[in-house]
Amino acid sequence: MDYTSFFYSIAGCSATIIAIIGGFIASKLISISADRDKILDKIKEIEDELDMKTRQYNEAMEELNADDAFGFVRDNISMLIENKSIDVVYKTEEKPCLDYNVMEKYWRRALDICKEIVNLDEDEISNVNSDKVPVILANKYVNDFDYRVCEKIVHEIEKNTKKRNSNSFFANSLIDADDIVPQTAGIWYHKKRSEAEKAELRIEELKFEKKQYEEKKRQIKKPKGMKSGLSIFVAFSILGVIFPLICALKNSIYKFENLCMPIVALIFFGGCIFITFVYLALLLRWKNVDMEVTRHESNSPEGKL
Structure with a gap:
């Protein structure tokens, strides 16, 4: 029997689904790249302000230390x-x-x-x-x-x-x-001390912000679902496109007398579709899972301490 058109149909359907998966992965990677660039720019801004505030703090403390030291020397x-x-x-x-x-x-x-x-x-x-x-x-x-x-x-x-x-x-x-x-410790001294304290407080805030963005950067390096998506993309390409095309090529040369190869190709195609839907369903559940984990941690005895 001639199953060539059947194999070509499976390959065509698979190619369409692969194009959808590839588009999804590509858009996700572009979005991740854009988010990464924003985070890196924000970290650079924080580092620049941190350097400036650190320099201001050091200069203010040096002036205050010099004034205190002079008072000690004078006494x-x-x-x-x-x-x-x-x-x-x-x-x-x-x-x-x-x-x-x-x-x-x-x-x-x-x-x-x-x-x-x-x-x-x-x-x-x-x-x-x-x-x-x-x-x-x-x-x-x-x-x-x-x-x-x-x-x-x-x-x-x-x-x-x-x-x-x-x-x-x-x-x-x-x-x-x-x-x-x-x-004496007059207006200048108290003003300079206030400047140093404000700079020190801002330095601590910037360090905390930088730590948060560094953590976001580490999370971006391991985006959820990207490895799984790429694995499905490769599996679908091999089982849903390459395998049926090879079967179609062989069928055009050697006519299959039984349904063994068409059934295998159909099983591969159905399995890939099923895995794809499961993958997309899991993507939709990530947010809820994260919320449940956060809620569980907050309700745990350790979280209440």
């Missing part, structure tokens, strides 16, 4: 001039504003400035700016902390020198230490 200026180690000056029971490691860095800088001031010759000391700070030091220590420490040290030296000799060169060159008003 212990006599011990600084005596070249005391930070281990002697730093007392944890007094609840200092800065951590030991941070304060040690600033204290060493102050010690270096103090040593350099002591080693200045008479000509270098005589050439001072409007703050009565030697110009050679003012040009070198442009940083606010270094400059203020330098200013405080030279006036403390003047104060001590006045006590020993009212006609000393320091006494004539520098203003009285009492003219210096210590900087």
Whole structure:
């Protein structure tokens, strides 16, 4: 008997269904690719803002640390001039504003400035700016902390020198230490502290957002149903198109005398259609399953804790 047209009909129907499945998979992959690009763009935006906020936070904290460190140096200026180690000056029971490691860095800088001031010759000391700070030091220590420490040290030296000799060169060159008003934690300090806290809070929010988008990106790498869909696409192509075409080719050469090959081809075709419908039905149930899992987790004893 001639089953060639039968095999061609199965191959044609299968090709139509394959085209539908292929279109579905292609549209899904395009949608996934678009979602992935959006997520990557969002992660890039978060990272850029995170870098900016981190930089703002670090700058604000550096200014606050420098101000706190200057207050510490100012309160212990006599011990600084005596070249005391930070281990002697730093007392944890007094609840200092800065951590030991941070304060040690600033204290060493102050010690270096103090040593350099002591080693200045008479000509270098005589050439001072409007703050009565030697110009050679003012040009070198442009940083606010270094400059203020330098200013405080030279006036403390003047104060001590006045006590020993009212006609000393320091006494004539520098203003009285009492003219210096210590900087207190005023409006600037509280404003800067507020900026740092807001930046820190925003950094935590951005890190949380980035973590969420990273999780979405990981989920996109393993989209639900894509592997199954591709497997059905391949199986349908082989069993529903290639196999019937081979049977049609053989039937045109060797006429089949029984229904064995047509029945097998029909079973393959029906099986592929059945699997396709099951696959599509499962796609529709994913959302409900996810909701049931979430509900189960929320109702579990662990979820209530």
